Amino acid sequence: MKYVFQFLRILACCFLGEVLRGLLPLPIPASIYGLALLLAALKAGLVRLEQVKETAGFLLAVFPLLFVPGAAGIMELGPVLAASWLPVALAVALVTVLVMAAAGRVTQAVSRRKAARHG
Structure with missing residues (x-):
């Protein structure tokens, strides 16, 4: 329950x-x-x-x-994606890098704030 x-x-x-x-x-x-x-x-x-x-x-x-x-x-959607694989691959790579960078920055900010609070 x-x-x-x-x-x-x-x-x-x-x-x-x-x-x-x-x-x-x-x-x-x-x-x-x-x-x-x-x-x-x-x-x-x-x-x-x-x-x-x-x-x-x-x-x-x-x-x-x-x-x-x-x-x-x-x-x-294989045939549709095959026709435009390069723009799709570039978009996926760019977005992946941006998400990783944003996640890293947020993690660093949270870690710094936590360290300052418990410092």
């Missing part, structure tokens, strides 16, 4: 994300709103980590399976 309540807490944040997406005129997906709401609730102490930890861990474990349909769909 514990897992049901944990899932309901996560689902509530997802639902509120959908509500925000409908109310706010910003081009932000509802899932991002939901994640931000869950993070805010965790940081504010409205939700404790123990109240979502096991279910969140399970969802993260099965997360890669959600990409299988997308990968299968891309395989059907």
Whole structure:
């Protein structure tokens, strides 16, 4: 029963994300709103980590399976991608480098802030 309540807490944040997406005129997906709401609730102490930890861990474990349909769909686009493989490859490489750089910068900033706080 514990897992049901944990899932309901996560689902509530997802639902509120959908509500925000409908109310706010910003081009932000509802899932991002939901994640931000869950993070805010965790940081504010409205939700404790123990109240979502096991279910969140399970969802993260099965997360890669959600990409299988997308990968299968891309395989059907083989002839289309073959015609424009160079721009696609360049875009994927550029975006990969940008994401890695952004993730590295954020990690460094968080590490510095944490070290300064505990220094």
